[in-house]
Amino acid sequence: MSVDLSQFIPSFLEESFEGLELMESSLLDLKAGDHETIHSIFRAAHSIKGGAGTFGFESVTEFTHLVETLLDEMRDGRREVDPKDIEILLTSVDCMRLLIEAARDDEEYDEEKVNQTTRQLAQTLVNEDGTGESSASVKNSHNNASASDNDTEQLSTFKIHFVPEHNLAKTGNDPLFLFNALADLGELTTIANTSELPALTDIDPQELYLSWDLTLTTTASEADINEVFEWVEDECHLEITKAGDDNSAELAQAEQEPVEVEEPTQESQQQSSPPLPVEADEVAQPADIQKSDSKPKAKAKVEVSSIRVGVDKVDSLINLVGELVITQSMLSELGSDFQMDKLERLTSGLEQLLQNTKELQESVMRIRMLPISFAFNRFPRLVHDLANKTGKEMELVIKGEQTELDKTVMEQIGDPLVHLVRNAVDHGIEPSEVRLANGKSAKGTIALDAYHQGGNIVIEIADDGGGINREKVFAKAVEKGIVEPNSTLNDSQVFDLLFEPGFSTADQVTDISGRGVGMDVVKRNIQSLGGRIQVESTIGEGSCFKVNLPLTLAILDGQLVKVGTETYIIPLISIVESLQVDKELLNKVSGDMTLYRLRDENVPILPVYQLFGLTTDFTEIDNALLVVVEADGQKVGLMVDHLLAQQQVVIKSLKDNYQQVIGISGATILGDGSVAMILDIPGMIQMALSSAQTNPTNGKLRQRNIREHS
Amino acid sequence: MDIQDLAVDIPAEGEHAMEGIDFITSGEQYLTFLLANEQYAVDILCVEEIRSWEVPTKIPNAPGYIKGVINMRGVIVPIVDLRLKFKIGEANYQETTVVIVLTYNVNDSSRTIGFVVDAVSDVLNVETNEIQNSPAFGGCVQPQYIDGLINVGKNVVTLLNVEQLQKVEQHAATH
Structure with missing residues (x-):
């Protein structure tokens, strides 16, 4: 019956962070009397609390409970919304984020900040709350925590009086599962109270009419038992009495009261989720809490990076793939029995294929778009x-x-x-x-x-x-x-x-x-x-x-250039201009450095063949082309043999199977299936600088090239 | 043909061996290949594919034995000429020159590199106890690349360590 709950933790975390964001933005918009916004903030907090409870993140549950109490008072109109409270709630949202992150990474959190905010929250609740009811619950949650420490070892007997509301089953809960979970904790005796059972003719099979008196002998603490009832605590009347300890019964009851008010959120949430997993969660819970606690740190650190994609985007993708399949079958049919008179159909088919691929590429890109x-x-x-x-x-x-x-x-x-x-x-x-x-x-x-x-x-x-x-x-x-x-x-x-x-x-x-x-x-x-x-x-x-x-890092607009036998791609964004060299504007400085006068600027010339150790016929500056590029505010002229086409290229990493190459930012596959390197302009400038600084190597490099080409 | 006849056609165990195929018995399988006249072997499970030589795209300022990169179904795969790396024989490129593409998995990540060799020869079945330690002296092949020696008839096959081969360019960087 136990389900590995840890598989749901990533989605819980994702939802919680979304919830926190919603809380934050709603709090910033919150004005007095805006019930709808308060409701949505409350719902977000409540979901986080419920989820955290299920997964055993007690620190989150405890803290969120306080926040919820404050929100509850605002929601019921027992408390005016004033800016000071919003400030506190905003800090609380930060704390919740802190706590959830700590729970995710299985790490320590900034306790001081949380404690301080807890105190602030508690104070707000005590100071301005006449009934004092919620402050009691503050104490309770602490009592519970300490009680759980004391009670863990010794065997104790609890009497549980459990009266579910009639519609309990409608929210996807089943008392039998609860009792099974309790039985897992220790020895359980159940006595059903059938006094409210109507006559057979009046029974609505979807309603619950029974109530139970349970006796549980267990080593588990009261908190553990409370957790079993976590998901139903709003839809039942629950009394847990430790045998020979009347005091804790009152406490337990007191704790239930603030949340016993009718809560549409809990219900709607549970109705919308499929009933079975919810039950499974409940039952597996006691066993699983320990599991998640003792989980090794390294595993908890693994971050799942996922994107939520709108169904419309996926649908359009499926449509496009469908069209592609049609085009493909059309073309293969044409190809199986091809005659020259069908040439027109072939061209139009290929055009269609081009269209399809383009659209497909665009929609795949859109999936990554947020x-x-x-x-x-x-x-x-x-x-x-x-x-x-x-x-x-x-x-x-x-x-x-x-x-x-x-x-x-x-x-x-x-x-x-x-x-x-x-x-x-x-x-x-x-x-x-x-x-x-x-x-x-x-x-x-x-x-x-x-x-x-x-x-x-x-x-x-x-x-x-x-x-x-x-x-x-x-x-x-x-x-x-x-x-x-x-x-x-x-x-x-x-x-x-x-x-x-x-x-x-x-x-x-x-x-x-x-x-x-x-x-x-x-x-x-x-x-x-x-x-x-x-x-x-x-x-x-x-x-x-x-x-x-x-818009994306996966595709780049590039200028294809030829150096020797190799084709390189220069990112279009870094190109200032491409030009044919006017000999009169060339100047030699500091020995061998060639500068090109581009309007009032002097642009140093980097022969690509030299930098990359290639052989080419275009070693003279006056018959080569200059592509002026700019990076980090530095302009340089790259000397290349030919300019080829401009096209969009898909960036592939060299690091996957090889390593980072200086002066190259990646590779791409051209239309003919061959690989071309994409130039990394800042890297190339760095290369030229470092080779200029270590002069001897520079000289050697130059000599070698001279020898090769003479 | 009836299914019954088919069953009859299948030779019973040991009845008549299938000609030309050595049936896998046990032990590991290794792909052997030639570098000049010497035989080498790699674990066959690492072999992704064997393809014919094509001129790769050069990687600027890479060591001479790294010939460049090729496009293998959309994956950029670097090509290492083992003859140049191990300084065995001559690096000429003919029609029989082949590239063995090896993939090796290390902690979730895998690296794929193509190695140029003179020719692919055979698949060997080798028991673990048949692999001998290689003598620790001499040779152009650095000892870290060698896992052991296997005697096949009168010939000796050198078993190469794929894990070390995949780090070939890291070694280059430190040299």
């Missing part, structure tokens, strides 16, 4: 907290949260975005007095927007604050020795200075931002995703950071 709201969701809370901390008034406007983005990109863009939003709050938005004095509304606005542009997604983080002081940035850059005092820079060049390491214009370092660590990291992170960041700012009106990212 709406950017997953990344945006954390910002309401962040801005709320930051507003409290800084004392500035502001609101957050989110647009385009349905814009879809690849999951991998999403995971990596989260932190840089947080940084940008923090900056906007701290540096961008001015205090209310300043705003009013400047004729703006007291409340600042931070706007997040996301939209598609070509094959890219653009994320904008805009504020209507003071804007970036161009002169101040410039002065700071001169002070730090990043630019020369007399250099002339245009606006965007000045704003780019913000991304220099160690740059901060904040007069005061706050604990939110201003230490100058970060913007360079933000830029690096975005660049490592193949994206770029731009700044626009008008003084007095605000600033806007535009982050441009590729």
Whole structure:
């Protein structure tokens, strides 16, 4: 009868985190008298509590119970919703997340924070709650915990009076399973009370009319018994008495009371789930608690990464595969008996095949796509907290949260975005007095927007604050020795200075931002995703950071180039321009370094054949082509033999079966089935730099090449 | 044909051996191949496939015995020329030149590498006690790649360690 519950833990965790997110966002929106929102917060908390109980995460259950009690009072209108309570509830949500994460990783959690929040919660409940009922339950949960410690070893007898509600069976519960679970704990005697049984003609077979008196002799604690009844505690009247200990009976009863109120959530939740697994969960539970406790750490750490995919996306995929099959059978029929007069049908069939594959590729990509709201969701809370901390008034406007983005990109863009939003709050938005004095509304606005542009997604983080002081940035850059005092820079060049390491214009370092660590990291992170960041700012009106990212990391737009016999792919995003060399613009400097004058810039030339040790006929600069690429602000000209087509390529890793190769970011398979390497521009520049630094090898390399080609 | 007749057609055990096929008795099976005139063997369970030589795509600045990578049904597979790696014979590429693709699983992850050899020769059945330790001296093949020697008639077959072979480029990096 025992079911391995641990297989459900990942989905419980996933649901819990979703629940917590829902709680958080609803709490931020919560206004007094908004019953619907309170209900949904309560439902989320209740599900987490129930699930945690099932899986034996006691710390989560205990804590959530307190939260639930507070929410329950709000729901029943016994308590007004005031901002202070919302603050406490938000902290509680953090604690719950902490506890669930600790339970997931089987690790210690920050007990102090949890204890402090528990105290705050308990205090709120005691102070403003006339009945004192919930504070009793606070004590109870503690008593229970300590009781379970004492009772584990010795054999004791419990008397259990169990009166289920008539509709217990409708929620998918069966007393027999409960009794079986109890019998697993120890020796059980059951006496059924049939006094409420109606006449046979009046019986509704779906209703329960019995009640039971059970006697259980066991080594298990009262808490264990309570757990057996966990899922039915809201649909029954339960009294557990330890033989010769009347006191605990009262406690147990007291604990049931706060939650004994009719709870639509519990019912609806249980009805929606198929009845059998729920029962199985219950019965297996006592045995399984120990199992999950003693689980080795390493196993618990394994994170399951999964995506939830909408059925519509899967359906469209199935449709497309269906079409592909039809096209395939059409073509093979055509091929089995082909004559030249069917050529037209063949071409149209191939065209159809092309269409099908393209659509199929797009829909497969869409499966990896998630709406950017997953990344945006954390910002309401962040801005709320930051507003409290800084004392500035502001609101957050989110647009385009349905814009879809690849999951991998999403995971990596989260932190840089947080940084940008923090900056906007701290540096961008001015205090209310300043705003009013400047004729703006007291409340600042931070706007997040996301939209598609070509094959890219653009994320904008805009504020209507003071804007970036161009002169101040410039002065700071001169002070730090990043630019020369007399250099002339245009606006965007000045704003780019913000991304220099160690740059901060904040007069005061706050604990939110201003230490100058970060913007360079933000830029690096975005660049490592193949994206770029731009700044626009008008003084007095605000600033806007535009982050441009590729939609996916799996596919890349590339320019195919030929060097010797090899074909290489240069990512289109890093190409500035491709040109034929004008001899007059070539300059030799520092011995053997060749520079190309591109308008006012001098671009060093990197012959790809030399860097990669290839043989080619195009060793002279004047008959080769130059592809000017840019990475990390450095432009270089890659010398190649020919430019071929531009095409989208699917990135394959070299690391799977080989290892990382310097100067190569991956490989791809071309239309003819051959493999082509994708160039890693920053890596190649690094390669050239390091070979320039170790001069002897550089010389040797050059000599070898000269020998090979002479 | 009736099912009864079919049953009669199947030779009873030991009655008449099937010609040309050595029936698997016990022990391990090894694939043997030639490098110049020397015979080598690898565990047959590691062999993913045997394919003919095709010119691979070069990997920039890789050691000479790593010929490049090929596309094997969408998987990028590096190609190592064992003759160059072990410095045995000449590395010329003819129609009989073959690539043995080996896959080896280490803790959940598997690596697939193709090895260029002169020719594939046979499948050997070998009992564990027939594998002898190799002498610890001489030879171009570093001892870490060798698992033992097997006597086959008058010839000696060198049994190679697939696990070490799959780390071939890591060794290159440290050299």
